[in-house]
Amino acid sequence: xxLILPTAALLVVLTxxxxxxxxxxxxxxQAEPSDKTTKKKDTPKEKKPREEYPSFRLDDHxxxxxxxxxxxxxxARFAADHADSEASTADPVExxxxxxxxxxxxxxxxxxxAVEFQIEAELTDTDPWRDVYGEFKYFDxxxxxxxxxxxxxxxxxxxxxxxxxxxxxxxAATHLAPGRDQGVMVHGRVLKxxxxxxxxIFQHDGKNARTNNPxxxxxxxxxxxxxxxxxxxxxxxxxxxxxxxxxxxxSDDLPEGISGLRGQTVLEQNxxxxxxxxxxxxxxxxxxxxxxxxxPASIKSxxxxxxxxRRGESVEDTDLSPIVGEGWYVSGTVAITGEKKAAVDRPxxxxxxxGVGAIEVGARVESLRFSSGSSGxxxxxxxxxxxxxxxxxxxxxxxxxxxxxxxxxxxxxxIREKLxxxxxxxxxxxASFTTxxxxxxxxx
Amino acid sequence: MRIRPGFVAAAAVAIxxxxxxxALAQSAAELFDQNTIQEIRLSVNSRDxxxxxxxxxxxxxxxxxxxxKNVKVRNVGIRSRGQGSRNPVKPGLRVDMARYTTxxxxxxxxTIILDNIWQDDSLIRERLAFTIFxxxxxxxxxxxxxxxxxxxxxxxxxxxxxxxDADFAKRVTGETDGTIFEYHWFADRQWHAEDLGDxxxxxxxxxxxxxxLDADSTLYGPIQQMFxxxxxxxxxxxxxxxEQYIDLNQLMTHIAIEQYLADNDGFLGAQGMNNFYxxxxxxxxxxxxxxxxxxxxxxxxxxxxxATTDGNVLFRRAMAYPxxxxxxxxxxxxxxxxxxxxxxLSLEIDRLAAVIFEAAAADxxxxxxxxxxxxDMAVDFLRDFAARRPAQVLAAVDRxxxxxx
Numbered sequence: 075x076x077l078i079l080p081t082a083a084l085l086v087v088l089t090x091x092x093x094x095x096x097x098x099x100x101x102x103x104q105a106e107p108s109d110k111t112t113k114k115k116d117t118p119k120e121k122k123p124r125e126e127y128p129s130f131r132l133d134d135h136x137x138x139x140x141x142x143x144x145x146x147x148x149x150a151r152f153a154a155d156h157a158d159s160e161a162s163t164a165d166p167v168e169x170x171x172x173x174x175x176x177x178x179x180x181x182x183x184x185x186x187x188a189v190e191f192q193i194e195a196e197l198t199d200t201d202p203w204r205d206v207y208g209e210f211k212y213f214d215x216x217x218x219x220x221x222x223x224x225x226x227x228x229x230x231x232x233x234x235x236x237x238x239x240x241x242x243x244x245x246a247a248t249h250l251a252p253g254r255d256q257g258v259m260v261h262g263r264v265l266k267x268x269x270x271x272x273x274x275i276f277q278h279d280g281k282n283a284r285t286n287n288p289x290x291x292x293x294x295x296x297x298x299x300x301x302x303x304x305x306x307x308x309x310x311x312x313x314x315x316x317x318x319x320x321x322x323x324x325s326d327d328l329p330e331g332i333s334g335l336r337g338q339t340v341l342e343q344n345x346x347x348x349x350x351x352x353x354x355x356x357x358x359x360x361x362x363x364x365x366x367x368x369x370p371a372s373i374k375s376x377x378x379x380x381x382x383x384r385r386g387e388s389v390e391d392t393d394l395s396p397i398v399g400e401g402w403y404v405s406g407t408v409a410i411t412g413e414k415k416a417a418v419d420r421p422x423x424x425x426x427x428x429g430v431g432a433i434e435v436g437a438r439v440e441s442l443r444f445s446s447g448s449s450g451x452x453x454x455x456x457x458x459x460x461x462x463x464x465x466x467x468x469x470x471x472x473x474x475x476x477x478x479x480x481x482x483x484x485x486x487x488x489i490r491e492k493l494x495x496x497x498x499x500x501x502x503x504x505a506s507f508t509t510x511x512x513x514x515x516x517x518x
Numbered sequence: 519m520r521i522r523p524g525f526v527a528a529a530a531v532a533i534x535x536x537x538x539x540x541a542l543a544q545s546a547a548e549l550f551d552q553n554t555i556q557e558i559r560l561s562v563n564s565r566d567x568x569x570x571x572x573x574x575x576x577x578x579x580x581x582x583x584x585x586x587k588n589v590k591v592r593n594v595g596i597r598s599r600g601q602g603s604r605n606p607v608k609p610g611l612r613v614d615m616a617r618y619t620t621x622x623x624x625x626x627x628x629t630i631i632l633d634n635i636w637q638d639d640s641l642i643r644e645r646l647a648f649t650i651f652x653x654x655x656x657x658x659x660x661x662x663x664x665x666x667x668x669x670x671x672x673x674x675x676x677x678x679x680x681x682x683d684a685d686f687a688k689r690v691t692g693e694t695d696g697t698i699f700e701y702h703w704f705a706d707r708q709w710h711a712e713d714l715g716d717x718x719x720x721x722x723x724x725x726x727x728x729x730x731l732d733a734d735s736t737l738y739g740p741i742q743q744m745f746x747x748x749x750x751x752x753x754x755x756x757x758x759x760x761e762q763y764i765d766l767n768q769l770m771t772h773i774a775i776e777q778y779l780a781d782n783d784g785f786l787g788a789q790g791m792n793n794f795y796x797x798x799x800x801x802x803x804x805x806x807x808x809x810x811x812x813x814x815x816x817x818x819x820x821x822x823x824x825a826t827t828d829g830n831v832l833f834r835r836a837m838a839y840p841x842x843x844x845x846x847x848x849x850x851x852x853x854x855x856x857x858x859x860x861x862x863l864s865l866e867i868d869r870l871a872a873v874i875f876e877a878a879a880a881d882x883x884x885x886x887x888x889x890x891x892x893x894d895m896a897v898d899f900l901r902d903f904a905a906r907r908p909a910q911v912l913a914a915v916d917r918x919x920x921x922x923x
Contacts, residue, residue: 330565389561389583390669456593456618458563458581 135182135518143187149180149194150518151236159341159509161491161500176235178204188212192223201281204254215262225252225280226259226272226300227321229363229376230403236517237419239374239407239434240473241487242340245442246401249336250359250380252280252323255296268307270319273299279325279357283334290334293325293357302363312414315367323359330354332457333382335399337444339467340489340509343500346444346465351397352457355383367416370409377402381447387458394460395447403440407475410435424479432477441468443494466494485513544589546625549662549678552645552870555877556664556678558632559585560596560611567668571606574598579617584624591615591624601703603636603813608674608883610634612681631659631679632666638813639886640896641675641878642870647779647812649866653856654775654849656768657690658809665877674881675874682795682808684728690808697737697798699724700810701791708790711832713749717742724796740803741796748832757839765806766836767845772807773825773833774849776815778857778911780822780903783814786830816899820906824850824914826923847915854908854915863904871897 129139135147153176180194190209195202207221224232230244231251242248259274278284279293302319333353337346361378378401384394409418413432423429445464453463473487489509496505549556562570566580579595595617600610611632615622624630635641648658659680666676680686687696702723714720717738726737744763750756760766769785772794776784783792785807795808827834836842857863878884878893886892 387563389563389566389581391564451592452619452622454593454619454622456581456595458566459593459618 137183141186144183144185146181146183148518149178149182151176151178151515152517153235153513153515155241155511155513157341157509157511159511160504160507161339161341161343161509178235180205213262215264216260217262218258218260219274220258222254222256223259224254225257225276225296225298225323226261226274227251227298227323227359228361228378229319229365229374231282236483236515239372239405239436239475240438240471241485241511241513242471242489244376244401244403244405244438244440245338245340245467245469246376246378246403246440249282249338249442250378250399250401251282251361252276252296252298252359253282255280257296259298266307268304270302270304271300273297279323283357285334285336287332287334289332291329291331291353292334294327294329296323296325298323300361312367312369315416317363317365319363321359321361321363323357325357328353328355328357328382330387333397335380335382335397335444337399337442337465337467339491339493339500340469340471345467345493345495345499350455350457351384351446351459351462352387353382353384353397354387355385357382367414369414370412370418372407372415373405375402375404384458388460389458394458397444397446397462399442399444401440401442403438405436405438405440405471407434407436409433413477418475419477419483420480421477427479431479432475434475434477436471436473436475438471438473439469440471441466443467463495463498465498467499468492481516481518483513483515483517485515487511544587544625546627546660549586549625549627550660550680552662553873554662555675555873556586556662557667558664558676558678559667559670560613561585562596562668564669570596570598571609574604574606574609579614581618582613584613584615586624589625591622593618594622594624599631600634600636603634605634605636605885608634608636608881608885610636610676626685627680628685629681629683631677631681632664633677633679633813635675635677635813636885638896639892640816640871640900641874641884641893642867642897642900643815644677644812645870646863646866646900647781647815648809650779650853650857650863651775651809654771654852656772656775656809657686659686663874663877672880672882674883675877682727682810686808687728687797691797691799693800695728695800697729697732698727698808699737699741699796699798700727701794701796703787703790703792705789710790710828710830711745711748713745714742720745727795740798740805743803744805748835753835753838756835760832760835763803763805764832765804766839766842768806769832770836770842770846771849772809774846775809775853777824778850778853778907779812779815780818780820780907781812781815782817783811784809786825786828786833791830816903820903821910824911824918826918847918850911850915854911857904858908861904863907864901867897867900867904 127139127141131137131139135149137145137147139145177197178194179197180192182192184190188211190211192205192207194204196204203222205223207219207223209217209219211217228247228251230247231253255276255278257274257276259272261272263270276296276298279296283292300319300321302317304317306314306316330352332350337344339345357380359378359380361376363376366373380399381396383396386393388394409415409432411432413422418432418434421429421432425431443464443466446460446462448460451461453461455463469489469491471487471489473485476484490506492506493499496502501507561583562580570580577597579597582594582596584591584594595614596611598604598609599612603610613630613632615624616628638644645661648661651658659682661677661679664676664678666673682698687698688694702725707723709723717734720738720741721734724741729737740763747759747763773785782788785791785794793811795810796805797808798805827837881887
């Protein structure tokens with residue numbers, strides 16, 4: 075609640091007619107294909123007066139420029155959620171409450187156009203550090219990044235939290251993609267930027283595969299690679315904004331223990347109680363992604379699969395079939411106020427500036443399933459069962475996004491989930507349940 | 519000769535049925551056949567087995583596959599069990615078929631006990647005791663012997679013992695919905711049927727094995743009330759009130775059998791009550807006892823005394839009623855008569871000793887494996903007990919009737 079007042083004050087300041095008049099591009103996200111349709115401005119070039127340093131600007135973010143190509147940007151994101159779900163937890167207060175947990179502050183910047191860096195922290199998290207990395211970007215075809223950042227796997231997972239089409243990332247990205255870890259990565263675009271690539275080595279296989287339970291294990295050194303292609307990049311209209319990609323990771327040295335991967339509903343309630351299956355060996359991920367953004371509409375889809383070995387874990391010390399997590403989603407959005415998808419978060423006519431902001435509607439269907447490679451025997455919850463008792467969550471989300479201006483966004487989602495085996499879920503006697511949620515977001 | 523088509527068809531059908539008949543399913547009756555030694559094989563991940571043996575005091579379950587004859591049950595749960603018999607060399611095991619696979623059974627049983635017979639150097643005391651209980655009309659768990667192999671290593675001679683659960687209760691009472699409590703003995707909570715007051719004190723000692731989700735007041739209210747009445751000072755109403763909660767005749771018979779068997783670890787155990795299950799009949803507040811774990815039977819010599827009073831409040835006060843006292847003495851006489859008839863007990867000792875002899879000799883993990891004479895000496899002790907106990911008990915009963923003690 076203490077954030078409400080400063081947030082309201084900022085709302086007043088930032089919705090003044092002169093605030094954010096020239097919405098610039100957000101700094102590049104390696105996961106998001108560049109949006110060439112919004113880069114060019116038709117306005118004729120004007121001779122800029124000689125700039126004095128240091129200077130303060132409000133571009134993408136509030137920033138201090140110390141010289142040409144050297145600047146320090148300030149970042150912040152605050153979000154308040156309210157969710158009301160049929161699949162509430164036992165404590166009704168928790169089931170329907172304002173969540174002010176998403177409070178992030180950070181800085182990013184560049185040094186002489188050759189080094190880029192970012193430091194971001196979650197203010198209330200026990201593990202506060204999010205992105206903490208530096209990047210040598212002198213050569214576009216081969217940038218080198220080191221530190222803690224997201225492993226290059228999954229379009230949805232690598233989309234910034236403030237730019238998500240729905241309040242919650244897809245189930246597959248949330249639970250199967252690795253997330254952040256410490257490592258080194260080379261990435262760039264080649265063949266006239268037709269192909270983008272990312273390849274890196276990381277200490278472990280990401281935060282998403284970890285829990286606070288010390289009995290649960292996660293992958294050791296992880297190799298990851300992702301390739302995206304923009305096959306219609308040469309097409310000079312909105313149809314050209316098509317990107318397809320494939321990604322894979324391999325984590326070795328997964329110690330013997332209970333897998334840290336979770337099967338959870340949208341509101342993070344367990345639906346795969348086979349959390350006690352013992353794993354050992356390596357973990358492999360494969361993902362395929364597609365994004366198409368013709369004008370104000372977008373279609374996005376991913377499929378991903380995670381296999382975790384169970385070497386020597388049978389009752390006879392032989393290998394068991396791997397635990398398999400598989401998920402997919404297809405989502406679509408359209409900005410009914412006409413903004414192009416890539417710039418919908420910078421509305422043409424913000425509220426109080428002659429318009430209502432940008433309004434976007436969307437829908438997503440998705441699935442997340444856990445099973446084992448074997449199906450030859452009666453499924454069992456035994457930690458060493460070859461055929462496990464799996465489960466699947468299928469979710470459909472309808473959403474409305476209201477971009478009041480480039481800083482404020484309100485999202486409302488209606489989510490319908492259905493479990494194959496409700497006995498493992500939050501409502502053991504009910505397979506389907508709905509969740510209504512709303513988010514107020516301020517990002518700087 | 520002309521063969522009629524109808525005959526051919528009938529023959530074809532008969533042959534089809536004969537050839538296509540499935541293999542004869544194994545049954546619980548076969549598993550508990552006392553005339554042979556079964557062979558049970560468990561497959562356990564080697565790391566799990568090491569952990570289990572290193573932590574036998576814990577009740578942690580591990581996954582295993584169980585094989586008996588042509589029956590294989592996958593993904594059963596096994597855990598260490600027992601009290602004084604827990605040890606890493608020859609662990610006693612509880613095998614729960616449905617621990618990880620809902621509804622899974624083994625020849626119709628959801629659980630079996632693989633008893634390591636650790637504290638019985640004769641290896642047959644419990645089986646003999648259960649036999650006497652059964653002959654006296656008191657239901658006892660079914661039990662047979664087995665060679666247990668874990669990961670193809672011979673772990674010794676075990677008994678396969680039926681667990682006292684809902685299936686057992688249905689078999690022996692015909693009821694499907696009674697409430698079973700397992701009594702847990704604690705060294706620091708030795709109980710002689712005193713009024714323990716708060717329900718929480720009963721909850722520690724008596725674990726529900728059915729109706730586990732019932733409220734504490736439903737589960738323990740009648741037990742709390744029973745021991746309140748057992749300890750009430752009013753002798754005039756004691757009998758009628760206590761009998762609302764427990765079958766006193768059954769109780770006296772149960773204790774009499776224990777006394778006949780010179781058992782030191784039963785209802786009148788030297789360190790408080792032990793080794794019984796309490797069963798509450800369906801839709802009533804009335805209970806009875808089921809016998810459990812008799813490896814401390816035949817512990818004392820055949821001329822050991824018969825109790826006529828005890829620190830146990832329930833037994834002591836029940837003995838004050840002539841008809842209950844007579845029930846007790848008659849049960850003792852019946853035990854003596856049955857075990858002496860046609861030399862039954864002696865012959866049963868010889869028969870069981872012969873059945874297990876080879877498996878016992880090969881059991882290098884049993885507690886006294888280093889001293890091969892212990893088995894013979896223990897069996898000889900039992901033979902002497904069987905020969906002399908009936909006369910000793912009959913004489914003691916006669917004396918009690920005449921002198922009161």
